[in-house]
Amino acid sequence: MTQRPQWPLGHHDRLGFGADYNPEQWPREVWDEDIRLMREAGVTIVSVGIFSWAHLEPAEEQWDFAWLDEVMDRLHAAGIAVDLATATASPPPWLTAKHPEILPVNERGETLWPGGRQHWRPTSPIFRTYALRLVEKLATRYATHPALAAWHISNELGCHNAYDYSEDAAAAFRAWLQARYGTLDELNAAWGTAFWSQRYSDWSQILPPRLAATFPNPTQQLDFKRFSSDALREYLRAERDVLRTHTPHVPVTTNFMVMLGNPWPMDYAAAASDVDFVANDHYLRPGPQARDELSFSANLTAGIAGNRPWFLMEHSTSAVNWQPINTPKLPGELARDSLTHLAHGADAICFFQWRQSKAGAEKYHSAMVPQAGEDSDIFRSVVALGATLRTLAPVVGTRRERARVAILVDLDSWRAVQADSHPSDRVRYAQEALDWYTALLDLGIGADAVPVAALFDGRATLDGYALVVAPILHLVDARTRDALISYVDGGGHLVATYLSGIVTEHDHFWPGDFPGALRDLLGVRVQEFAPLRDGESVTLESAFGPLTGTLWTDKLDVIDADVLARYASGWLAGRAAVTRRAHGTGTATYVSTRLGPAGLRPVLTELCGRAGVVSPLPAAARGRVELVVRSGPSGRFLFLINRGDEEVAIEDLAAVAGGPVEIIDAPALAGSSDGASGLRLGPRGVAVARQPTTVSS
Numbered sequence: 001m002t003q004r005p006q007w008p009l010g011h012h013d014r015l016g017f018g019a020d021y022n023p024e025q026w027p028r029e030v031w032d033e034d035i036r037l038m039r040e041a042g043v044t045i046v047s048v049g050i051f052s053w054a055h056l057e058p059a060e061e062q063w064d065f066a067w068l069d070e071v072m073d074r075l076h077a078a079g080i081a082v083d084l085a086t087a088t089a090s091p092p093p094w095l096t097a098k099h100p101e102i103l104p105v106n107e108r109g110e111t112l113w114p115g116g117r118q119h120w121r122p123t124s125p126i127f128r129t130y131a132l133r134l135v136e137k138l139a140t141r142y143a144t145h146p147a148l149a150a151w152h153i154s155n156e157l158g159c160h161n162a163y164d165y166s167e168d169a170a171a172a173f174r175a176w177l178q179a180r181y182g183t184l185d186e187l188n189a190a191w192g193t194a195f196w197s198q199r200y201s202d203w204s205q206i207l208p209p210r211l212a213a214t215f216p217n218p219t220q221q222l223d224f225k226r227f228s229s230d231a232l233r234e235y236l237r238a239e240r241d242v243l244r245t246h247t248p249h250v251p252v253t254t255n256f257m258v259m260l261g262n263p264w265p266m267d268y269a270a271a272a273s274d275v276d277f278v279a280n281d282h283y284l285r286p287g288p289q290a291r292d293e294l295s296f297s298a299n300l301t302a303g304i305a306g307n308r309p310w311f312l313m314e315h316s317t318s319a320v321n322w323q324p325i326n327t328p329k330l331p332g333e334l335a336r337d338s339l340t341h342l343a344h345g346a347d348a349i350c351f352f353q354w355r356q357s358k359a360g361a362e363k364y365h366s367a368m369v370p371q372a373g374e375d376s377d378i379f380r381s382v383v384a385l386g387a388t389l390r391t392l393a394p395v396v397g398t399r400r401e402r403a404r405v406a407i408l409v410d411l412d413s414w415r416a417v418q419a420d421s422h423p424s425d426r427v428r429y430a431q432e433a434l435d436w437y438t439a440l441l442d443l444g445i446g447a448d449a450v451p452v453a454a455l456f457d458g459r460a461t462l463d464g465y466a467l468v469v470a471p472i473l474h475l476v477d478a479r480t481r482d483a484l485i486s487y488v489d490g491g492g493h494l495v496a497t498y499l500s501g502i503v504t505e506h507d508h509f510w511p512g513d514f515p516g517a518l519r520d521l522l523g524v525r526v527q528e529f530a531p532l533r534d535g536e537s538v539t540l541e542s543a544f545g546p547l548t549g550t551l552w553t554d555k556l557d558v559i560d561a562d563v564l565a566r567y568a569s570g571w572l573a574g575r576a577a578v579t580r581r582a583h584g585t586g587t588a589t590y591v592s593t594r595l596g597p598a599g600l601r602p603v604l605t606e607l608c609g610r611a612g613v614v615s616p617l618p619a620a621a622r623g624r625v626e627l628v629v630r631s632g633p634s635g636r637f638l639f640l641i642n643r644g645d646e647e648v649a650i651e652d653l654a655a656v657a658g659g660p661v662e663i664i665d666a667p668a669l670a671g672s673s674d675g676a677s678g679l680r681l682g683p684r685g686v687a688v689a690r691q692p693t694t695v696s697s
């Protein structure tokens, strides 16, 4: 097998810095200014052409590459590399006018009109023919262009068109099901079609889960999500294979959307194997845990990438345009957000977009060069960040050090638990996972976000983690169950929450009492689920002090476990709420209600104490600072990230690092030296300290 190129060509000695660049929106005079400002900012790489199909092919088979040639040449002359898009994300009007049958269809059977973007069916053979022709044209034309550093396939695959219910999708879904199940009997068994007279007697009867009289079959819905993800991946590989044929030396990526909102349209943990390096887009979700969510997503992106360096393809310098209310970032946040991604293993920090558009749906979206121009705090912050990334070049290629705590993340659990016809539609898988992450950060403890899928292909292992958190690990297959049992058998400490272990990979209940797959390991049985209404809460009496539960409770019987907390109010008063079973030399703790970050803190304090996990931070900085360490041959780099709006002092940084450190000085870094080994970390600031790597003899 040939070795694939791993990283944008020519970027092995510097951190990438740049943006999506859309010169087609601007006259040439502006291009001159763009290059001047890019140089001033220290931009090293830009993504070009993402939405430029209509400019490259203004009419069928009429090509116009002159403008792109010029852009590529100008960028190269300025020493700026290009992550060249395949330009297929948004089909031009002539194509949808000629072939309206490429347009996606929603679950009601309504065809979506063109006029926005990404209006194409992932399974459309016609779309694919046109798109791959364009990809081939670009690949052959720019194969040897010296600016070409990487390929950027499409854009955020599935962002707007993940779930297509068209006839093309129906045919592809049936083929996918035939490959998965082989026979109709297998499919009928997996989908539980004995229920509601849903038994299929011919493959042609099977449809995507279109709008039905009531809840469509849940396994059909889950399989449709899996299929839709695979359809996007198959499309991704089709473009990739064209590129690899013509430019085997150029690495290929596409921008994922690893964020904690809704279940992802594409299974990124799986799709990581389709690309040469992982790239991610991240946008903040407003709320009290916004910063922690960014950190968690960056952390998880590293987990998806198998802890290899990854590329932050997009984030924003300030406000976006697509929230109900779009507030700007506060001073320092542009740098803090960027450097948090860097801390978690990004070797490139890029934005959407270079220059704020003057027309179109995203004209209110921030950019590196805002409408206010270069005389603006945003541009000054961009310039400072560019200089800082140059100073931080030795970080390139280092890897994030492993934490002692892992939080498992499982897309199928997320999909299944948030499907319709469940005990509560208020359950938010990602929120529960984030609450544990926040609670750990509140205690000064970092965790690795680990995709469950990565445990089975060598990207990750539970070995060596002192504590493993399984938030709402709802869908559990036999190998995952076995991995958790052997982890605890081997002396590990596992904590699982409500709704874990309930269903198999087909979304059927595991046999016997809840929590099914994890029942024996946890030593409890759930007689009944008892979700709480909005605004309702229960109190708990516990060894950790009083706690409050919301969202969910279980009517729990203890089979073989110690009770750590009991419900103290409501109809379950007196019954177990938090339990622990010793199993081998390890323990398995069960938390049957939503405690939120404040309630999880005392639980985690006890658990971390038991597991021997200690915060490296001094008491005064715990909770206020996130510490992430990257290390490699060039040294250990401690990223100290101020989570809040107040200055934080760390008196003895050498004690945190376990040896002498040098605080790196750069314009976007907020750490200033305070005494011999002291650090003052400004509001929302990030400091980076370097410790030489000791070479053991």
Ligand code: GAL
Residues within 6 Å of the ligand: 155, 156, 159, 281, 283, 314, 320, 321, 352, 362, 365
């Ligand atoms: C991303 C997308 C960009 C831009 C950005 C705005 O989802 O890839 O093209 O739309 O959002 O925040």
